[in-house]
Amino acid sequence: SQQGEEDPQALSIQEGENATMNCSYKTSINNLQWYRQNSGRGLVHLILIRSNEREKHSGRLRVTLDTSKKSSSLLITASRAADTASYFCASLYNNNDMRFGAGTRLTVKP
Amino acid sequence: NAGVMQNPRHLVRRRGQEARLRCSPMKGHSHVYWYRQLPEEGLKFMVYLQKENIIDESGMPKERFSAEFPKEGPSILRIQQVVRGDSAAYFCASSPGLSAYEQYFGPGTRLTVT
Numbered sequence: 001s002q003q004g005e006e007d008p009q010a011l012s013i014q015e016g017e018n019a020t021m022n023c024s025y026k027t028s029i030n031n032l033q034w035y036r037q038n039s040g041r042g043l044v045h046l047i048l049i050r051s052n053e054r055e056k057h058s059g060r061l062r063v064t065l066d067t068s069k070k071s072s073s074l075l076i077t078a079s080r081a082a083d084t085a086s087y088f089c090a091s092l093y094n095n096n097d098m099r100f101g102a103g104t105r106l107t108v109k110p
Numbered sequence: 111n112a113g114v115m116q117n118p119r120h121l122v123r124r125r126g127q128e129a130r131l132r133c134s135p136m137k138g139h140s141h142v143y144w145y146r147q148l149p150e151e152g153l154k155f156m157v158y159l160q161k162e163n164i165i166d167e168s169g170m171p172k173e174r175f176s177a178e179f180p181k182e183g184p185s186i187l188r189i190q191q192v193v194r195g196d197s198a199a200y201f202c203a204s205s206p207g208l209s210a211y212e213q214y215f216g217p218g219t220r221l222t223v224t
Contacts, residue, residue, distance in 0.1 A: 033152050042143050042169065043203075045152030090153070098147070098201070100215045 006089060006101040014109050019076040021104040023089030024069075030092045032065060034074045037086045037103070046074075046087075081110045114204050114216035115184075122222045129189040129196070131219045135204030139214070141165075142185040144177055147199045147218075159185060192223045 006023045013019055025032065031050045035043040049056045049065045049072065056063045062075040076083055086103040093099065115134040123129050135142050140161050145153040158166040159179035170177065174192075179185040189196055201218045 035153065042155030042158055042166070043145065043153055044155070048152055098199070098215070098218060100203075 006087070006104045008104060009102070010105045010107075012107040012109065013079055015079060015081055017079055017108075019079050019083070019106055019108070021074045021087050021089075021106070022071060023073070023091075023101050024071045025089075025091040025099070026070070027093060029067075032063075032072050033090045033092070034061075034063060034072075035088045035090060037088065039085075043088065076106075079106075079108045081108050084108045114202060114214050116200075116202055116216035116219050118219060119217060120220050120222070122224060123192045124224055125193060126191050129192050129221055129223075131187040131189075131200050131202075131221070132184040133187070133202035133204075133216055134184040135202075136214055139204035139206050141205045142179050143203045143205070144185070144187050145201045145203070147201065149198075153201060156187075189221075192221075194223050197221055197223045 034046045088103045144156040155169040157177045199218045203215045
């Protein structure tokens with residue numbers, strides 16, 4: 001079963017707009033990772049943020065981590081139609097268990 | 111409804127032995143994905159299977175690795191003649207169908223090659 005919550009469950013925006021997705025987790029983590037999944041394909045790793053990091057950037061992606069609130073956000077700037085996919089967060093807990101959220105379905109309209 | 115089951119949870123093999131990892135998908139799911147996670151890295155996609163079919167094996171190493179998902183029984187990821195570099199966590203996920211966005215993950219199998 002999945003642990004962790006992503007919100008929103010579904011997000012629809014216009015090309016060029018920014019998309020923000022959030023993820024929460026339960027207890028202390030080692031790191032948190034974001035993945036993308038296109039329909040019918042496997043997950044693709046996007047970015048990993050460690051528990052002692054607060055923010056990380058990769059191209060148009062920006063991830064933040066707030067350990068006091070046990071939450072993370074993924075921001076995609078200047079979105080493109082090709083960004084349409086599901087986005088998952090995965091928390092690696094200190095006991096080496098990895099838990100995935102249910103995902104946010106992002107639709108970017110051209 | 112039980113989640114995705116993987117066994118064993120921990121597996122220790124000596125170099126040159128074979129490792130068999132099993133994944134039972136959620137009830138009603140006919141699609142299985144296998145991923146490998148090396149320490150301090152993200153998941154890397156290996157293979158995507160439907161019952162009795164391999165849909166996408168673009169992430170599978172060319173040698174020693176194979177996967178199957180028979181009509182009956184769990185999906186098996188088989189690693190022959192294991193080497194130390196095969197030590198990793200192997201996760202499987204299942205989904206209801208080809209176009210489904212949801213993937214439900216198992217707890218993983220931690221393979222240690224000594």
